[in-house]
Amino acid sequence: MADLLGVAVLGAGHMGADHVRRLDGVVSGARVAAVADPDAARAKEAVAGIDGATVHTDPEAALDAPGVEAVLIASPGPAHEDALLAAFARGLPVLCEKPMVPDSAGALRVMEAELRHGRRLAQVGFMRRYDAEYRRLKALLDDGRLGRPLMLHCVHRNVSSPPGFTSAMLIDSSVSHEIDAARWLLGQELTAVTVVRPRVSAGAPQGVQDPQFVLFETEGGALVDVEVFVNCGFGYQVRCEAVCEAGAARVGDDHGPLVTARGSAGTDVPRDYLVRFADAYDREVQAWVDATRRGEVTGPTVWDGYAASAVAEAGVGALESGTRTVVELAPRPGLYAGTGR
Numbered sequence: 001m002a003d004l005l006g007v008a009v010l011g012a013g014h015m016g017a018d019h020v021r022r023l024d025g026v027v028s029g030a031r032v033a034a035v036a037d038p039d040a041a042r043a044k045e046a047v048a049g050i051d052g053a054t055v056h057t058d059p060e061a062a063l064d065a066p067g068v069e070a071v072l073i074a075s076p077g078p079a080h081e082d083a084l085l086a087a088f089a090r091g092l093p094v095l096c097e098k099p100m101v102p103d104s105a106g107a108l109r110v111m112e113a114e115l116r117h118g119r120r121l122a123q124v125g126f127m128r129r130y131d132a133e134y135r136r137l138k139a140l141l142d143d144g145r146l147g148r149p150l151m152l153h154c155v156h157r158n159v160s161s162p163p164g165f166t167s168a169m170l171i172d173s174s175v176s177h178e179i180d181a182a183r184w185l186l187g188q189e190l191t192a193v194t195v196v197r198p199r200v201s202a203g204a205p206q207g208v209q210d211p212q213f214v215l216f217e218t219e220g221g222a223l224v225d226v227e228v229f230v231n232c233g234f235g236y237q238v239r240c241e242a243v244c245e246a247g248a249a250r251v252g253d254d255h256g257p258l259v260t261a262r263g264s265a266g267t268d269v270p271r272d273y274l275v276r277f278a279d280a281y282d283r284e285v286q287a288w289v290d291a292t293r294r295g296e297v298t299g300p301t302v303w304d305g306y307a308a309s310a311v312a313e314a315g316v317g318a319l320e321s322g323t324r325t326v327v328e329l330a331p332r333p334g335l336y337a338g339t340g341r
């Protein structure tokens with residue numbers, strides 16, 4: 001066990017428990033050293049059967065637990081800033097689930113703390129960058145054979161939203177994935193947002209604007225539209241079509257064999273992100289463990305986390321005001337030059 005990277009996992013909910021399972025049994029080179037959750041029973045359940053993992057209700061106690069060399073943050077977004085700052089104060093490398101920090105002012109504070117440290121410590125959990133289909137799309141766009149990208153048409157549908165999910169969370173939680181994917185695929189910052197409100201679905205919880213149609217403009221003049229519909233009831237669907245000057249490419253349609261029987265043909269639709277992006281999470285966490293063991297930090301940066309928060313904040317402003325809203329971004333520090341997007 002001594003040569004395995006000892007990881008503290010903060011938060012043992014849906015994502016945290018899945019990452020504990022992944023660190024313990026899927027990726028190589030790591031072990032779960034500690035788990036923290038204010039709900040002790042949940043933390044205990046997550047580590048059941050895992051040797052040597054300590055259980056805590058205080059996240060900082062988990063960071064100080066014996067054998068902890070790195071941190072995976074899977075607590076709710078509002079808890080991320082404190083967790084990141086506590087990890088940085090201890091010089092611990094971090095994989096932080098999205099959103100890195102939900103508000104851009106908090107994200108800037110995290111960026112300033114990493115800059116004071118003088119080198120990267122955190123990778124942000126935008127796992128679409130590790131999805132095989134998205135990587136193929138990125139390679140196609142980068143090699144230029146389709147010409148310059150003009151538009152991205154994106155779809156993000158969930159079966160249902162968790163309790164307490166608000167209209168703003170459709171943008172700053174769900175669409176945050178499209179925000180990062182668009183910045184990464186196009187290699188451009190998003191500069192303005194408009195949100196249009198379609199008729200509300202009968203399946204939406206009381207008071208929640210679901211679905212929404214979100215339109216981003218980029219610094220290079222491309223447009224990115226996102227249909228986000230988080231209580232669609234029929235399955236988890238994430239699609240992205242890039243329309244370029246000399247062709248178009250679409251990902252997100254292929255989820256298994258097309259079965260023809262009894263006079264109809266069909267394919268499975270995944271029930272949620274844990275199924276659709278299982279391979280992407282595995283690759284993301286493996287890449288983080290491998291880089292950390294080499295003493296490196298790779299993948300989406302704190303700048304990417306900050307930019308996503310700033311764009312999402314503008315998006316929530318656009319939803320509330322009903323008007324086109326410009327994204328305000330701080331200058332990009334040299335530490336993040338040439339990384340991420």
Ligand SMILES: NC(=O)c1ccc[n+]([C@@H]2O[C@H](COP(=O)([O-])OP(=O)(O)OC[C@H]3O[C@@H](n4cnc5c(N)ncnc54)[C@H](O)[C@@H]3O)[C@@H](O)[C@H]2O)c1
Pocket residue numbers: 010011012013014015016036037038039042059074075076077079097098099125126127173273
């Ligand atoms: N990458 C993805 O595709 C993806 C998908 C879903 C969720 N997420 C992100 O993962 C994070 C967790 O989401 P979830 O769906 O697992 O939520 P969840 O509500 O299922 O679990 C969160 C857990 O964190 C615990 N918690 C609360 N405060 C804490 C603190 N200060 N320290 C440690 N634990 C604390 C809660 O008790 C709960 O058990 C969020 O940031 C969310 O946006 C990412």
